[in-house]
Amino acid sequence: MTFTTLIDTTTLSRHLDDPSLVVVDCRFKLDDIEWGAGEYEARHIPGAAYAHLDRDLSGTRTGGNGRHPLPDATRFARTLGDLGIDERVQVVVYDQDSGMYASRLWWMLRWMGHDRAALVDGGLARWLAGNRPTRAGRERRQPRVFRPKPRPGMVVDSSEVAALLDRSDSRLLDGRAPDRFRGENEILDAKAGHIPGAANHFFKWNLKEDNTFQSTEKLREQFDQSLGGIPPDRVVSYCGSGVTACHNLLAMEHVGLKGARLYAGSWSEWSSDPVRPTDPPQDKVKS
Numbered sequence: 001m002t003f004t005t006l007i008d009t010t011t012l013s014r015h016l017d018d019p020s021l022v023v024v025d026c027r028f029k030l031d032d033i034e035w036g037a038g039e040y041e042a043r044h045i046p047g048a049a050y051a052h053l054d055r056d057l058s059g060t061r062t063g064g065n066g067r068h069p070l071p072d073a074t075r076f077a078r079t080l081g082d083l084g085i086d087e088r089v090q091v092v093v094y095d096q097d098s099g100m101y102a103s104r105l106w107w108m109l110r111w112m113g114h115d116r117a118a119l120v121d122g123g124l125a126r127w128l129a130g131n132r133p134t135r136a137g138r139e140r141r142q143p144r145v146f147r148p149k150p151r152p153g154m155v156v157d158s159s160e161v162a163a164l165l166d167r168s169d170s171r172l173l174d175g176r177a178p179d180r181f182r183g184e185n186e187i188l189d190a191k192a193g194h195i196p197g198a199a200n201h202f203f204k205w206n207l208k209e210d211n212t213f214q215s216t217e218k219l220r221e222q223f224d225q226s227l228g229g230i231p232p233d234r235v236v237s238y239c240g241s242g243v244t245a246c247h248n249l250l251a252m253e254h255v256g257l258k259g260a261r262l263y264a265g266s267w268s269e270w271s272s273d274p275v276r277p278t279d280p281p282q283d284k285v286k287s
Helices: 009-015 035-042 073-082 102-111 123-129 158-164 216-227 245-254 266-270
Strands: 021-025 090-094 117-120 171-174 235-238 261-263
Touching: 009 123, 090 102, 090 123, 102 117, 102 245, 117 123, 158 235, 158 261, 158 266, 171 216, 216 245, 235 245, 235 266, 245 261
Parallel strands: 021 090, 090 117, 171 235, 235 261
Antiparallel strands: none
């Protein structure tokens, strides 16, 4: 059993009793950070453990490194081990529906050298729509020792992003909603707008109305348009805080567009420094 991007709920249901499978629930809400943990305890896919975006999938915030900085690799390896993950298991991740949070764990596993990870297409909503079983309470798997094989080249920092601003052979891809990208709406970060030169590819464009992924043909067509001929290994994905940017990276991987990197600090880090340029310039942003 090997899945590396997506897994459908029917296939997952057939493998739930596989001892080499680890399922992780990543449900979360930015405006109610304990919602996901509460929903997990109320009902979840049988056997699933829970990973919290702020506590398990993020590092310490300094005020200048974004809202969801990456954790220290050694610490995160311990977190994975506590979830029952090592190099021998197939990991399956899910959230409430779209994959906007679970894709972060999918990407982080690859960042740590573990490629056997897949997102449940349509999340728990799709699972429930099929009248499949759930459990209540908190479950723990037998801890394992996760031996990381970090891939630091999958991440760029703000200085590397700054070096890309005037390059025509690279592409910054912003996964936020179009109104936030244009600077018309910003309720989460210090400034409105986007990194100069970036193209907008809203992560929800990867999905159909039922929050399952578009066909590979549709995804490829959309990314070809957003990338404008730039090779995928010259693409840097970002969003508000380095979470939904991973959704775009998963979608790209799913259609064979490999090698794009993550700006983990994303707009929340970039906009925290008044010296960094923005588009539109801050004196042009409507209050």
